[in-house]
Amino acid sequence: MKPIDSFEKLIRDLHVLDINTSAEMDQRILHETLKVQKELKQTKLAGTQPDIWRKIMKSSITKLAAAAVIITAITLGLFEFIGTGSSSGVVWAEVAQKVEASPGVIWRARGTGSRDPNDDWPNAYKITWRSPTVTRTDRYRDGQIYRTLYFNLEARTERWVAHDASKYVKKALSEELVRRMRADKDRWTDPQSLVNCCLALKHHALDQKMIDGVLCEGIETTDSSGLPFKSFTARGWVSVETGYPVLVEVEAVDDGGICHTTTLDQFQWNVDLLPEDVEPEIPADYEPLE
Amino acid sequence: MIEDKILLWKMKHGSSDALSRIYEKYKSDLFSLANSLLHDLNAAEDVVHDVFVSFVKSADEFQLTGSLKGYLLTCVANLSRDRVRARKRSSIGMNKTDTAIPDYKTPSQALISAEELHCLREAIAKIPYEQREVVILHLQGRRTFRQIAESQGIAVGTIQSRYRYGLEKLRSLLDGEVEK
Numbered sequence: 001m002k003p004i005d006s007f008e009k010l011i012r013d014l015h016v017l018d019i020n021t022s023a024e025m026d027q028r029i030l031h032e033t034l035k036v037q038k039e040l041k042q043t044k045l046a047g048t049q050p051d052i053w054r055k056i057m058k059s060s061i062t063k064l065a066a067a068a069v070i071i072t073a074i075t076l077g078l079f080e081f082i083g084t085g086s087s088s089g090v091v092w093a094e095v096a097q098k099v100e101a102s103p104g105v106i107w108r109a110r111g112t113g114s115r116d117p118n119d120d121w122p123n124a125y126k127i128t129w130r131s132p133t134v135t136r137t138d139r140y141r142d143g144q145i146y147r148t149l150y151f152n153l154e155a156r157t158e159r160w161v162a163h164d165a166s167k168y169v170k171k172a173l174s175e176e177l178v179r180r181m182r183a184d185k186d187r188w189t190d191p192q193s194l195v196n197c198c199l200a201l202k203h204h205a206l207d208q209k210m211i212d213g214v215l216c217e218g219i220e221t222t223d224s225s226g227l228p229f230k231s232f233t234a235r236g237w238v239s240v241e242t243g244y245p246v247l248v249e250v251e252a253v254d255d256g257g258i259c260h261t262t263t264l265d266q267f268q269w270n271v272d273l274l275p276e277d278v279e280p281e282i283p284a285d286y287e288p289l290e
Numbered sequence: 291m292i293e294d295k296i297l298l299w300k301m302k303h304g305s306s307d308a309l310s311r312i313y314e315k316y317k318s319d320l321f322s323l324a325n326s327l328l329h330d331l332n333a334a335e336d337v338v339h340d341v342f343v344s345f346v347k348s349a350d351e352f353q354l355t356g357s358l359k360g361y362l363l364t365c366v367a368n369l370s371r372d373r374v375r376a377r378k379r380s381s382i383g384m385n386k387t388d389t390a391i392p393d394y395k396t397p398s399q400a401l402i403s404a405e406e407l408h409c410l411r412e413a414i415a416k417i418p419y420e421q422r423e424v425v426i427l428h429l430q431g432r433r434t435f436r437q438i439a440e441s442q443g444i445a446v447g448t449i450q451s452r453y454r455y456g457l458e459k460l461r462s463l464l465d466g467e468v469e470k
Contacts, residue, residue: 007410007457007460007461007464008429008457010410011410011425011426011429011430012429012430012432018318018319018322018430019318019321019322019325020318021317021318021321025321025335026313026317028335028339029313029317029335029338029339029342030310030313032339032343033309033313033339033342033343033345033346034306034309034310036343036346036347037301037304037306037309037346038306040346040347041304180307180310180311229295252295254295254354254355255353255354255355256354256355256356258355258356260295
């Protein structure tokens with residue numbers, strides 16, 4: 001007779017009941033859902049609230065969208081602030097230009113938030129390599145790598161390595177997914193959007209401080225107006241010497257009182273990320289997942 | 291997570307990319323849960339579809355107080371339960387196990403044999419629905435007993451009992467398979 005905890009382990013830890021959706025199924029569900037969303041949007045625009053919509057487009061949406069863009073940018077490590085005066089080293093206007101000009105970037109991300117027991121905090125972190133064409137993310141738990149995800153938008157390939165199961169998947173990226181990923185990248189790395197949104201958010205300069213032996217200057221915003229949070233604080237620290245972001249900290253409390261935090265650090269800017277250098281090596285004893 | 295909050299906020303403002311991202315992010319969890327509860331791929335697809343359509347329609351009034359994943363899982367569980375009640379059967383899909391089990395295995399599933407996997411899925415499908423729901427939500431959906439109890443308006447103790455009975459039933463079913 002098998003002990004009960006063996007069943008618990010099979011279902012909970014080995015995810016034996018998990019299944020993947022097919023591309024056709026995704027197409028059906030997503031197509032229908034997006035269609036409903038589009039129809040709802042058109043209905044709103046056409047009749048019910050034209051004045052409200054126009055008003056939003058004219059004023060507050062600028063600020064709302066700007067705020068969302070910048071938080072996304074901060075969360076993703078593409079932190080760019082300008083327009084803040086500095087008494088010493090950092091020329092903030094140049095930070096955005098340097099970040100934009102960086103061909104590739106590597107960073108570590110840690111975070112906590114929600115009461116979701118799937119959250120890996122505090123024992124997990126992600127290392128991400130990103131360039132305009134490749135993205136690789138290694139996920140670690142308790143210091144051990146357990147997943148690697150790799151996307152090459154130019155070659156339209158995807159690699160997925162499950163180190164904890166010694167398995168891997170190689171497959172082609174669909175046109176639709178590539179289009180969506182490119183759209184995401186464009187939005188998140190658009191410096192002009194970020195420039196505009198920075199000007200819309202209230203922020204102030206922080207005193208200089210040493211972070212991991214690097215003299216940094218920072219700015220902080222607590223401007224949560226229009227954001228889906230009760231309170232919101234984001235701090236960005238930039239190296240006085242290099243002008244590149246060193247540390248990004250975000251803390252937000254949502255309407256349910258749950259505190260979300262995100263910390264991005266260990267940045268490496270201005271690196272050339274060639275696809276062949278970033279593509280994960282698959283150990284010889286790993287088996288393909290058919 | 292902050293990302294979910296932003297995605298939700300953007301979706302409310304009509305972003306199709308944000309909606310697509312939410313779908314991509316949670317589709318596997320939602321579909322796995324629906325299929326585990328209903329043991330029917332077609333019905334699972336219908337449930338996930340209906341949950342997302344309803345999610346979009348109610349976006350304007352929607353206020354997220356916990357995790358987005360938890361909310362969507364609860365929606366899938368509730369809708370699955372409605373489907374089962376509508377069919378007026380205590381155990382559904384028993385004769386559909388061949389179509390309900392996809393060929394694809396995730397890396398973790400590769401750690402057990404196909405036969406074991408098949409037996410386990412068959413056995414889970416035979417547990418009374420109320421027990422199966424708690425077992426799946428707790429172990430696969432990672433919902434706490436309290437969260438499950440709150441979403442169903444039932445005492446935590448009842449949920450825990452259903453979980454315990456469900457696992458006992460699962461064990462007896464699988465032991466029966468072995469003895470055969």
